[in-house]
Amino acid sequence: MADNSPSLLDRSRTVAGPGYNRWLIPPAALAIHLAIGQAYAFSVFKKPLGALLSGDVDHPAPGDWTPGQIGWIFSIAIVLLGLSAAIFGKWLERVGPRKAMMAAALCFSGGFFVGALGVKLHSLALLYFGYGFMGGIGLGIGYISPVSTLIKWFPDRKGVATGMAIMGFGGGAMIASPLSVALMAHFKDTAPMGVAPTFITLGIIYFIFMQFGVWSIRVPADDWAPEGYVPNAEHSALITSGNVSADNAIKTPQFWLLWVVLLMNVTAGIGVLETASPLIQDTFSDKAMGPGRGVTAAAAAGFVGLLSLFNLLGRFFWSSASDKLGRKPTYMIYFGLGVILYALIPTLGHNAQLALFVATACVIISMYGGGFATVPAYLSDLFGKYQVGAIHGRLLTAWSTAGVLGPVIVNYLHESRKAEGFTGAAAYQSVFYTMAGLLVVGFLANLAVTAVNQRYFEKGPVAVAAGGH
Known part of the structure; x- marks a missing residue:
């Protein structure tokens, strides 16, 4: 038997x-x-x-x-x-x-x-x-x-x-x-x-x-x-009372707007992470800071470790804050503040303001991490709990795209500037201005997010915890 x-x-x-x-x-x-x-x-x-x-x-x-x-x-x-x-x-x-x-x-x-x-x-x-x-x-x-x-x-x-x-x-x-x-x-x-x-x-x-x-x-x-x-919608009119399947979610403009939001946030963040060690050593070299005062390889490794810490802390801090602020306003902070900070980085490097440079990079990376951690809750607000894991999985293709796009953009722009004869902070200038531009695109995509149309909702009772099966 x-x-x-x-x-x-x-x-x-x-x-x-x-x-x-x-x-x-x-x-x-x-x-x-x-x-x-x-x-x-x-x-x-x-x-x-x-x-x-x-x-x-x-x-x-x-x-x-x-x-x-x-x-x-x-x-x-x-x-x-x-x-x-x-x-x-x-x-x-x-x-x-x-x-x-x-x-x-x-x-x-x-x-x-x-x-x-x-x-x-x-x-x-x-x-x-x-x-x-x-x-x-x-x-x-x-x-x-x-x-x-x-x-x-x-x-x-x-x-x-x-x-x-x-x-x-x-x-x-x-x-x-x-x-x-x-x-x-x-x-x-x-x-x-x-x-x-x-x-x-x-x-x-x-x-x-x-x-x-x-x-x-x-x-x-x-x-x-x-x-x-x-259940209530005290923070945002975006919080749905229905449930949307993974197959229907990708038919909505909201899904693709959030796909662009994640793509822009990750591409820009990888722009810093990809170049963190050479960036700080090139920008704050002995030539820029004075003999014996430049950032060493060991100090650069410390900078990379500090960025990892803020990447970790930002994931918890910003996603927790989004419970109070709402998801859409939190992403407005990521992109709005991010544009200013990215555009500021070349100036801080040019003026050899090391402490401010490090602090700015740490805030940028905290928001990069926060973007990853806040997006599942954003998806749940918009599409309900029914198949949020599957919807999140499909959205992560934006991460795959950014994982290729970010390093390609950074390396191309940096090498182009070096070929033109620029060194130090100036060699990275176009990188950060381009990343600031990407964040503007992300800001506009987030701004366009509205509540999901009820025609995409599942009809009839849905066993949410079971994933509808």
Whole structure:
């Protein structure tokens, strides 16, 4: 006789009973996001991967991989993040967060194992497939898996809840970077640059760490609501009383306006993150500051770390603030203030005002992170909770696009200015003015967002917590 009982990974096995403490859900989400946030620390592998044959990061052998070849590993991962989030979003809503989180853990960790084989065999194709393709799918499913669950548990504090989880993605590199460096140093005598065993160790560590999220996640019962919670639209006329499916959401102008909003915010933010270390060293060199007073490589690394911290903090601060301010006004701040700050950066560099330059860059990056963390709540306001995870997944294709577009724009503009003979702050001037222009486009797109037309709403009763299935 066949056993038809649901597996431990099925959504039906994760429905919380009466009296369940919803504050146990953010740590489960954070466990997933802290793990996959390792992607932001990939740069620590760039030089070691480029010296596997020579064993000397400063003098690579003829057969060693070039920085350009290695750079594609991260690009593939980010592109697959957006594509997999879009493709698997509806599946996630159907099967629930536990099965999705397990799939994310298997793909993300498996990517490390296949990548380690690629390193050992010196096969770039295997590395692209492992860390890039498989790992990227793990990133995408892992990124969206807790989001709709958090929104269903925290309809009264959507910004706070999603900010807590997505904060982990911004901060994952702060753990992964020193851990990876320490592991490579530990294994350097047993394998070229210590990379392959480091990949294997990270794959094991992250798979185990993600299991906390897999097995502690719960979804609320269909009829659950926080005690005393009354749905209202006190902050904005944009907050819908209906529910829109993922398939219908992409037919609305609101979805595509938010797609442009996210694209512009991320493209501009990557403009700073992509060039942070060389930017501050070139702008505040000994020539600009005086002999012995320029920013050193070590100080530049500190600047990059500071930006990571503000990326993390901004995700929680701004998304939480959006619960009070409303989502649309919060994005008005991101873009309105952002235009001023981006346009100010070249002047601060030209005038050698280092402290103000650093402070301005930190605020910019806090809003970059805030843009990621606020968008799920914005989507829930506009489209309801029904398939918000799937809608969020489709919107993340804007991130994939920005991941390619941002570095291309920055590198082209910077190289063009250098070719014209500009140095220091002047070589980056067109970069920041262009990014300010992109933020103007984002400001206008956000300004045009209105309430979703009721013709897109689902007809009849909708089982929100079950994703309508």
